[in-house]
Amino acid sequence: MSHTIGGTGVRQARKQRTRQSLLDAALVLLEEQSLSSLGLREVTRAAGIAPTAFYRHFRDMADLGVALVEESLGSLHTTVRANLAATVDSEQRIAGAVELVARLVREHPAYVRFLARERHGGVRPVRDAIGGELDRFAVEAAAELARLPEASQWRRDDLLMLARLYVDLMVTTASALLAAGPDAAARERVEGEARRRLRLVALGSRHWLD
Amino acid sequence: MSHTIGGTGVRQARKQRTRQSLLDAALVLLEEQSLSSLGLREVTRAAGIAPTAFYRHFRDMADLGVALVEESLGSLHTTVRANLAATVDSEQRIAGAVELVARLVREHPAYVRFLARERHGGVRPVRDAIGGELDRFAVEAAAELARLPEASQWRRDDLLMLARLYVDLMVTTASALLAAGPDAAARERVEGEARRRLRLVALGSRHWLD
């Protein structure tokens, strides 16, 4: 036992627990404001610790923001990869992708809202972190697309272009779902339109090499 | 003379001038922060007037934000409409649209940055204003698309879907251009990719009715 990285047992575990409670508190507060207007005291108050204890975990609010980005997007890569690899025909892949985004928004709306908001937000490091993560998604998606037989003749940069397009479509779909609110009918409408968008793009890519 | 709406001459003109200087000052400050973190005092300081004079023009910072939205997007509709209507073939329309967005970003980067940032930002009324304006663009684009012979058989909602897709593409292109910075080569790369995206979508829509 007791040989985890950076120290042993209880002490570190407690630290991580309050660190997590800081992240959680921040995420809740961020549902109704943006990171650059979120105060350090506000977060610590909501987390139930003294203001100065904040510095034991993060240098900045920006630092905390970056941590939130990692937390929300970091674990998603494997999920996405699996989902892309598992499906075979185009229509199935489309339905799967939209369903994946829909579930993400349904189960973790606060995270998605945070990402949508800070993607172009006022805090540089956070913006960059999100941008970098989305780029990774695009590269991964391109790699997955390259394995499809119908794309074997594609130029490398056209593939990347298509992958980035898909990523952007999914991102805008996510934020449209957020804007649709909890109303089931509205969400279904958004999902339907997202599927048609994807169908259109898939159709275009099928004739790309003409 | 002297029968402008709401009062006469010099007095009202002066008011509008300082109102404009408030908007200008805010826009400058908003290049490096988001609206929800922008202080009333900060703006009035930059505009060179007393803090309390702010209330003579706007109820809120949110109110000022909405005014900024109108200022930036209001005049754009006619431009876009003209641009769509003027061109004939698809490739020409694509080049024209991308060039229009590129010029917009080049000549009014602060406005574009503001819009990208506050589209999902922390201030509800501003978000709604931007969303509403973009919806108007989509409706207008749909109307313009409907006039094309190759779209005469399209279902109404498919047309709207396509129009919204185009709008989203242009918006993401605009923010990608901002992220590319002032480097000419990077911008050209973004514009090129935007054109290929549009080509792909146009290709897909050409086969939509199969």
Added chain:
DNA sequence: TCGTGGAGCTGACACTTGTGCACTGACTGG
């Protein structure tokens, strides 16, 4: 010509904010 509406100013208020400093007390490794 004079009275007035209203743009803009000054000063003050009650808060909130980020951060420095010295401190406590529980866990830790030797």
Added chain:
DNA sequence: CCAGTCAGTGCACAAGTGTCAGCTCCACGA
């Protein structure tokens, strides 16, 4: 078992915030 580390506390400070009440002053309309 004991000394040391360090997460978390309390207090203090300077600086900034939004907003209120009351003032000045001047273009305007009658």
